[in-house]
Amino acid sequence: MIKKNAIILAAGKSNRFAPFTYEKPKGLFRVKGEILVERQIEQLREAGVEDICIVVGYMKEKFFYLEDKYGVKLIINNTFASKGNIVSLYAAREYLGNTFICCADHYYPENPFMDDNKDNVSYRLCSYKMGKFREFEVDCSDAGVITGSYIGGHDAYAMVGQAYFNEGFSKTFRMLLEREIDDFGVASMFWEEFYAKHEKQLTLYCKKVNDSAVLEFDSVNDLRRFDSEFLMNVDSEIVTNICKVLGCKPEEINDINVIQAGLTNVSFCFTVNGAKYVYRHPGGTSGNIVNRKSEVYTQTKAKEIGADKTLIYIDEEGWKISHFVENIMECDFEKYPDQLDKAMEYLRAVHEVEVSENAEVKHYDLVSEALRLMKLACATKGNLFVEFADIINKVTKLGEYVKEDMDKYGMKYTLCHNDVYEPNFLATSDGGFYLIDWEFGGINDPASDICGMLCRYYYTDEQIEFYLKKFFGRELTYEEHRHYIAFIPICGFYFFCWSLYKGSAGEEDGFFFLQCYRTCNRFLDKAIASYESEQ
Structure with a gap:
């Protein structure tokens, strides 16, 4: 009897299942009372397959228990976020033999590994799908051999579920993979694409099954149609939080859809008993740039003054x-x-809030904060302090000048939003207007709010003067004007460093990255000269 083994691919993030995949990988979801990957392991063992490897990447540590529980072998793929799943097979290539190739998040109502493959041929499960689909469409010969495969299709047979490679197929596949893994574009492929590239050298049969034989859930709502109790058993802090705040039951949460994979967080909307809400889940790197206690304080104050009436509950852990x-x-x-006009009204109201002495509110120094973020970015981007030494020296000098203004001219630090620009305002067709996203709220120079907006877009000198006058509601004094113009490059430098940090962490670095750098350079020398001309 041929001894078979299995490789289970479990490295991916499954973005379509956000927000729950921000808590655990999809392969560890509990469906119909069973953990998806555990169900597959048990089905494999029932079929006599004891030698099982699992390739992990995203939240890999959450799979570690499987080695002790089932005796499986874990293989780590740390490039899962930027490469295709061919890299997972490459990581496990030494285990290719008479091998089942599986995905951790598939659900098989009946054990598919108890097959009748007496001739030990290599195959891929395929089912007929109506309409458009994202899977690989296949063409087959009269003998059942796959003769063509294409990403996406409609009204055709599609690759689904597990594949099986016999020893001869595996030997050729591995040889080709080792030879070409560093070729342009190969590492970004699905393994099915790599196979298609070598179809003439690799014989793969089409094993046709009913569409119901393999369940590949495309969304949370899709999964719930199969398992109505999924949210009750998902072991999710998100579900617990929603139920606690809204006084509902898990089964009353419906219509979950991600609406923003933001620069710092992910947000999704959902309904409970016909009412629609938004849940904000903190992003992975937000802890390095967000003070949650300060956010809770400023967000609460924003609700009190009517600037953001959307808030129901915010927690110091970062969810809202x-x-x-x-x-x-x-x-x-x-x-x-x-x-x-409304935006400026809100900002003035925020700056007039009386902050109690015992309030836990962060005090911002944008230059120091920017340099802290730049230092964090150096871990992956090299010594940025050398590369941008001239700008750093000038911004640091300018930062001291604007600090001196505070006492010299009676300017006051106030409660600020600290992330003011058009995307953080919501307008509605019925006249509603909101200033949202208070993650960076805290005590700062009020110039940081209006100048944080002016630094992120290209504005002419005339437009800048217009915005400053709108912000003050009057003409500025000479000292105020000089101070606020100086704060534009300071804000530009801060958001430039913020973007450097986000990029260094492999996240979206913001559409304003380059513009902030340009704005900083545009105003920096002029602002310094305006102070030094009086010395």
Whole structure:
């Protein structure tokens, strides 16, 4: 009897299952009372397959218990986020023999490994799918051999579920893979694409099964149609939080859809008993740039003064539940002057908030904070302090000048939003207007709010003067004008460093990255000269 083994691919993140995949990998979801990957392991063992490898990557440590529980071998793929799953097979290539190739998040109602493959041929399960699909469409010969495969298709047979490689297939596949893994584009492929590239050298049969033989859940709502109790058994802090705040049961949570994979967080909307809400889940690197106690304080104050009436509950761990805002329209201060007027009104109201002495609110020094973020970014981007030494020296000098203004001219530090720009305002067609996302809220120079907006877009000198006057509601004094113009390059430098840090962590670094750098350079020398001309 031929001894068979299995390789289970479990490295991916499964973004379509956010937010729950921010807590655990999809392969560890509990469905119909069983953990998906554990169900597969047990089905393999039932079929006599004891030698099982699992390739892990995303939240890999959550799979470690499987070695003790089942005696499987874990293989780590740390490039899962930037490469295709061919790299997972490459990591496990020495285990290719008479091998089942599986995905950890598939669900088989009946054991598919108890097959009748008497001739030990290599095959891929395929089922007929109506309409458009994302899987690989296949063409087959009269003998059942796959003669063509293409990403995506419609009204055709598609690759689904596990594959099986016999020893001869595995030997050739491994030889080709080792020879070409470093060729351009290969590491970004699905393993099915790599096979298709070598179809003439690799004979793979099409093993046809009913569409119900393999379940590949595409979304949380799709999974819940199969397992109505999924949310009750998902062991999710997110579900627990929602139920606690809204006083509902897990089964009453419906229509879950990700609406923003943000620069710092992920947000999703959902309904409970017909009402629509938004849950904000903190992102992986947010702890390095967000003070959650300060956010809770400023977010709460924003609700009290009417700047953000969406808030229902915010927690110091970083999660938040808000009302969903309907009828959102474009927020454009150039096109809609009334929006700008309201925005400036909100900022002035925030700056007038009396902050109690015992409040746990972060005090910002944008130059120091920027340099801290740059230092973190150096871990992957090299010595940025050498590369940007000239700008650092100038910004540091300018930072001292603007600090001196505070006592010299009676300027006051106030409660600030610290992340003001159009995307953080919500306007509605029925006149609603909100200033949202208070993650960076804290005590700062009030110039940081208006200048944080002016540094992220290209504004002419005339537009800048217009915005400053709108912000003050009057003409600025000479000292105020000099101070606020100086704060534009300081804010530009801060958000430039913020973007450096985000990029160093492999996350979206913001559309304003380059513009902030340009703005900093545009105003830096002029601002310094305005102070030094009086010395």
